[in-house]
Amino acid sequence: MQFEGKKGLIVGVANDHSIAWAIAQQILEGGGKCGFTHLPDRPDDEKKKNRRRVAKLTDKYEGAEFLLPMDANNDDDIRSIMEHTEKTFGKIDFLLHSIAFADRDDLGRETLHTSRNGFKIAMEASVFSLMAVTAAAEPILAPGGSVLTMTYYGGEKCVPGYNVMGVCKAALEASMRYLAFDMGARDVRVNALSAGPIRTLAGRAAGVEDMLQMYEHMAPLGRNVTHEEVGRTGAFLLSDNSSGITGEVLHVDGGYNAMGSPGRLLDEIKKSQSS
Ligand SMILES: NC(=O)c1ccc[n+]([C@@H]2O[C@H](COP(=O)([O-])OP(=O)(O)OC[C@H]3O[C@@H](n4cnc5c(N)ncnc54)[C@H](O)[C@@H]3O)[C@@H](O)[C@H]2O)c1
DSSP states (O other), rough: OOTTOOEEEOOOOSSSTTTHHHHHHHHHTTOOOOOOEEEEOOOOEEEEEEHHHHHHHTTTTEEEEEEOOTTTTHHHHHHHHHHHHHHSSSSSSEEEOOOOOOOOHHHHSSSGGGHHHHHHHIIIIIHHHHHHHHHHHHEEEEEEEEEEEEGGGOOOOOOOOTTTHHHHHHHHHHHHHHHHOOOOOHTTTTEEEEEEEOOOOHHTTTTHHHHHHHHHSSSTTOOOHHHHHHHHHHHHHSSGGGGOSSSSSEETTTGGOOSSOTTHHHHHHHHHHHH
């Protein structure tokens, strides 16, 4: 029960496939208490689908203390979530930022042709949002606390198809390091978890199916990582067990990022050429 007595805020659960949910489950099952946000429903959506999808999950856990709408592009939303969080918990020990967004048209385009507006939209939702929520949470993050964001290898190297989101992840990782410096003075850590491809809503939009195949053939482990593996490492980075780690990008990708060649995929290419 490594989260006994710990409390925090989880931003980025859309449904049961969300990486944020995989991490939150580990925390809740480890005795922690969490507040959750969901993307606001459109006013004309009478069924309130965004809320319902998340409520279906959080309702099962006693440690899930609240579920409120928050658009990370809206400062009033962020402020009111932090006020509610403080009212509920006082200080918090962890903050998970697990959100990204880019317009489908821009994701599907060569990076070369990213639109000006699409670039701004993607950067604001996927990068500035980390600064916005961390700054808003700063007064209520307890000493020893931990902030975690989610990234992907396409921010380090060119992964064709990841396009503008790769540019966002590079900026996100740089932001994480600068925030780690600023928040280090407040005894709060800031890290990023770089996950291998996982089937989620955002993952599908970013071309996860092709990536899954590549990882199976190229990663040292010869397989893809699971939601649970990413969940466990995410929870580790948000827990006291990682108390000496900050400003870090920790890869949970079966070792894919360690490769400097296609590895076993090359053997398969050779085999297919000789047959
Ligand atoms: N799925 C993968 O293969 C993979 C791999 C590495 C990193 N990631 C990253 O993990 C994070 C979570 O994505 P996921 O794969 O769990 O998909 P997901 O679709 O389940 O989660 C993305 C979340 O972002 C939220 N979001 C988008 N715009 C928002 C806004 N303006 N305000 C508030 N919330 C907003 C969505 O509501 C959703 O909850 C993202 O940063 C993604 O880039 C995903």
